[in-house]
Amino acid sequence: MKESQLNANVARFHRKKVNEAFMQGFGVAIGSLARDHDQPSMAADIMRCNGIRLEDLENCGIQVFDLKPIRKAWKQTERKV
Numbered sequence: 001m002k003e004s005q006l007n008a009n010v011a012r013f014h015r016k017k018v019n020e021a022f023m024q025g026f027g028v029a030i031g032s033l034a035r036d037h038d039q040p041s042m043a044a045d046i047m048r049c050n051g052i053r054l055e056d057l058e059n060c061g062i063q064v065f066d067l068k069p070i071r072k073a074w075k076q077t078e079r080k081v
Contacts, residue, residue, distance in 0.1 A: 023060035026052065031066030040073030047074070 034043035047053070047070075054074045057067065 020060050024062050027057045027062035028066050031070050034073040035069035041077055044073045044077040
């Protein structure tokens with residue numbers, strides 16, 4: 001493998017990890033907003049406004065503790081959209 005290909009692969013792996021870390025942090029914040037601040041509609045609206053789907057958060061490895069209120073908020077507001 002050429003050095004340029006190796007560097008491209010390392011950069012791609014790093015971007016994936018950075019994106020995954022961002023999504024996990026985003027999920028924690030959204031989960032907290034829905035659960036701790038009783039703002040499930042706002043949490044779902046923020047997700048939709050940023051183009052983030054429920055599946056995106058389900059696939060990024062966030063804890064069930066955070067994912068559970070997000071799922072509930074998403075499903076509650078899904079009917080209204």
